[in-house]
Amino acid sequence: MTFASPTRILLIEDHAFTRDGLRAAINLETDLRVTAEARSGEEGLEVLARHEVDVAVVDIGLPGIDGIQTCTEIKRGWPAVRVVMLTAHDLRDEVFAALAGGADAYCLKSAQSDLLLLAIRAAAAGSAYLDPQVAHHVLGGIRAPDTASPLTAREMDVLRLIADGMSNKDIALRLGVSVSTVKLHVQDLLVKLQAADRTQAAVKALRRGLL
Template identity: 45%
Template sequence: MEPIRIVLVEDHDLTRAGLRMALSQYPNVKLLAEASTGETGVKLIEQMRPDLAIVDVGLPGIDGVEVTRRAKAEFPELLVLILTMRDDAETVLAAFASGADSYCMKDIASKDLLGVIEKTHEGTSYIDPAIAGVVLNDLRSRSAHSATGGRQTSIQAADPELTQILEASPLTERELEVLQLIVKGHSNEGIAQELYITVGTVKTHVRNILSKLCADDRTQAAVLALRSGLVR
């Protein structure tokens, strides 16, 4: 099998060196090139046509969100893994809206990072559990302010395909509550206790969420919810 071809866009020299060393340990990964600025990163992606770009957010010049937007606009098939220390909801949402496929914190272990790279390359989006709960809580707060009595949540996505999926089957308020608890790591039993409903009801909500978001598993459902922007 051909190795996963990667371009790394990271401005911090020591971090970049550490990532270079980590990636060199794995035969199924090939680091094609490195960039320390956003502009250089976009140029290298254009030249190298990698399978995946690992991009920091806080870059000099244009930031990682803009790098992602420009690269995805020109090469939609490119996969982008955001690797950063930024854990605020606004940045995470902006990254997914620009087309990022996965979002990971820099304190991840190198062996786990390889797993994230492989999952992303296989088409499974990943969001770091350390930030997923915070972001979904922020989104749900916006939903509460914009929702009207008894109506289902409408969803607008930056991705046209997601828009069609989510507008056809919007998540209910209860499903959003379940989704938030899933991302926080609660089991079905824990969700049932939190929401004062039966485990059977929780399982039904989970099935509905995965079906409506066309997601294969819980993590992918959370990422799709983030990328959609949920309620605006």
């Protein structure tokens, strides 16, 4: 009889006490195993270059590059790796920024360990998970969207692909247009959404119910 290998987990958490607790809770499970750890986003990316990982559990408040940027970099460099965002705060902007950065699951540190394990398993299985205490932010954004979108249909296409973490080159290939055309669409949608960059544009679009 053959047994499935445990889900390999990378912990990216700067506080040793929290990291120890997470490791202990996860390693009690037969189907989950912490195989690598890092104390910062930069270190986490270096670890990913050397280790095979299925799920990265990332603290949103990391020193250096924060958890959201770390998530974005993980999705860019290792798109198959699933990301569980871990935070101490129930903040609307953080929730949407994490989702825009490509997080597959979002869990509060104050939650019981069962919920974190549920989030990890859901992410590993290709599903999404939101901590029940933050789900209302997303539901609120869906139920109370702004009025009509200021974006054209093609700008919305570009925005959706940005939210999926795609680069301008990838978007150009997907839509069958030139990179310069994509850049023009990105510039236009940034102006219309009054966003400073691509990530902020995706966050604002999520908050307004456009995505």
